[in-house]
Amino acid sequence: xxxxxxxxxxxxxANDEMISFKDEGEQExxxxxxxxxxxxxxxxxxxxxxxxxxxxxxxxxxxxRGQQSEQRGFPDKHREHxxxxxxQQDGGMYKSPAYPGYPFLMLPDPYLPxxxxxxxxxxxxxxxxxxxxHPLTSLLPYSNDHFSPSPPHLPTDMSQKTGVxxxxxxxxxxxxxxxxxxxGQITPSMSWFPHSLMLGTSGMHPTGIPHPAIVPPxxxxxxxxxxxGMYVKPxxxxxxxxxxxPVIKKPxxxxxxxxxxxxxxxxxxxxxxxxAAINQILGRRWHALTREEQAKYYxxxxxxxxxxxxxxxxxxxxxxxEAGLSGVAGEKSKADWGKKKRRKREKQQDSNTDPGSPKxxxxxxxxxQQTDWCGPCR
DNA sequence: TGTCCTTTGAAGAGG
DNA sequence: CCTCTTCAAAGGACA
Numbered sequence: 001x002x003x004x005x006x007x008x009x010x011x012x013x014a015n016d017e018m019i020s021f022k023d024e025g026e027q028e029x030x031x032x033x034x035x036x037x038x039x040x041x042x043x044x045x046x047x048x049x050x051x052x053x054x055x056x057x058x059x060x061x062x063x064x065r066g067q068q069s070e071q072r073g074f075p076d077k078h079r080e081h082x083x084x085x086x087x088q089q090d091g092g093m094y095k096s097p098a099y100p101g102y103p104f105l106m107l108p109d110p111y112l113p114x115x116x117x118x119x120x121x122x123x124x125x126x127x128x129x130x131x132x133x134h135p136l137t138s139l140l141p142y143s144n145d146h147f148s149p150s151p152p153h154l155p156t157d158m159s160q161k162t163g164v165x166x167x168x169x170x171x172x173x174x175x176x177x178x179x180x181x182x183x184g185q186i187t188p189s190m191s192w193f194p195h196s197l198m199l200g201t202s203g204m205h206p207t208g209i210p211h212p213a214i215v216p217p218x219x220x221x222x223x224x225x226x227x228x229g230m231y232v233k234p235x236x237x238x239x240x241x242x243x244x245x246p247v248i249k250k251p252x253x254x255x256x257x258x259x260x261x262x263x264x265x266x267x268x269x270x271x272x273x274x275x276a277a278i279n280q281i282l283g284r285r286w287h288a289l290t291r292e293e294q295a296k297y298y299x300x301x302x303x304x305x306x307x308x309x310x311x312x313x314x315x316x317x318x319x320x321x322e323a324g325l326s327g328v329a330g331e332k333s334k335a336d337w338g339k340k341k342r343r344k345r346e347k348q349q350d351s352n353t354d355p356g357s358p359k360x361x362x363x364x365x366x367x368x369q370q371t372d373w374c375g376p377c378r
Numbered sequence: 379t380g381t382c383c384t385t386t387g388a389a390g391a392g393g
Numbered sequence: 394c395c396t397c398t399t400c401a402a403a404g405g406a407c408a
Contacts, residue, residue: 250401255386259402275403276383283385298387305388317389321399 251308254297
């Protein structure tokens with residue numbers, strides 16, 4: 001139980017990860033530049049990044065405009081910020097409006113179909129609705145009962161914060177989607193409540209909790225049929241009559257939360273729809289965020305994990321390793337999982353022999369021994 | 379129809 | 394303990 005055992009130390013992420021985080025940011029950026037030969041896309045991406053820098057965090061933008069070099073310093077910054085957040089939690093973390101697009105808890109009611117409030121801009125809300133849900137609907141609480149407005153494990157000042165943390169009770173939410181029309185069923189025994197207030201009264205517990213993380217083990221468990229398991233297409237309604245084990249999905253990490261919120265905005269801005277490209281943009285934007293801005297997501301992710309753990313104390317990420325791709329716990333799925341695993345390993349090996357696998361060399365030798373890296377990686 | 383792509387972070391497995 | 398792998402979201406692209 002790393003999350004719990006680490007308690008407050010868990011905070012916003014492991015420090016050691018931040019090291020790799022730094023590497024990624026630096027190296028991947030270069031990779032991306034090379035990988036994306038399509039000029040327009042590259043331009044679009046860079047423009048988006050710049051734009052986001054300008055809009056969201058002028059400071060970060062200024063720094064970043066110097067580009068990659070500053071990213072080398074980011075990890076330190078980030079590490080600092082993590083420490084700072086975990087120990088201080090205030091340090092301006094939410095004091096600055098530097099990130100106006102983060103009113104997670106400023107939403108009057110994300111479930112209101114025509115809610116005009118959007119996380120970042122008005123135009124985004126349109127897109128969000130087109131996605132069938134408000135990106136921030138995922139931030140609605142599983143149940144307020146599971147968390148007091150000011151959980152003891154959190155710094156006390158967190159609950160005293162204005163803005164985001166002023167709504168701590170809502171903040172302590174699940175980040176699983178809850179589309180407006182998603183009063184659908186998760187499983188025959190589960191119903192989903194469209195409004196967070198309804199969740200608030202719940203005695204939702206692992207046995208019968210309609211939790212957004214729970215999705216039916218369909219062949220394709222996530223994308224199509226369910227958005228975080230929350231809505232059911234007509235055909236799915238039939239399928240779900242068959243008793244199946246619900247699949248509890250992993251809690252979203254900080255970056256995933258960020259992606260969920262910002263994806264619609266990026267899509268709206270650039271009309272790109274390809275997730276791979278969008279994710280690249282989001283990845284760069286993520287790096288462009290100030291530590292305070294990132295801290296919000298780390299904090300949310302931490303709460304998400306804690307809540308997830310409270311709701312599903314017996315759940316383990318390993319469950320989904322094995323339940324795997326099909327979401328069906330069984331021999332077949334295990335076999336499929338093995339196949340995929342094998343495929344990925346093959347790919348890894350290929351990329352190993354293949355020039356240009358920076359991650360490999362970086363992971364193997366570390367940043368400080370770049371002299372040991374192969375040429376392309378260097 | 380299923381998988382890949384692409385991102386970061388968390389967590390589990392294995393050496 | 395460290396490294397590697399998988400999964401989480403997303404939707405177009407592709408075999």
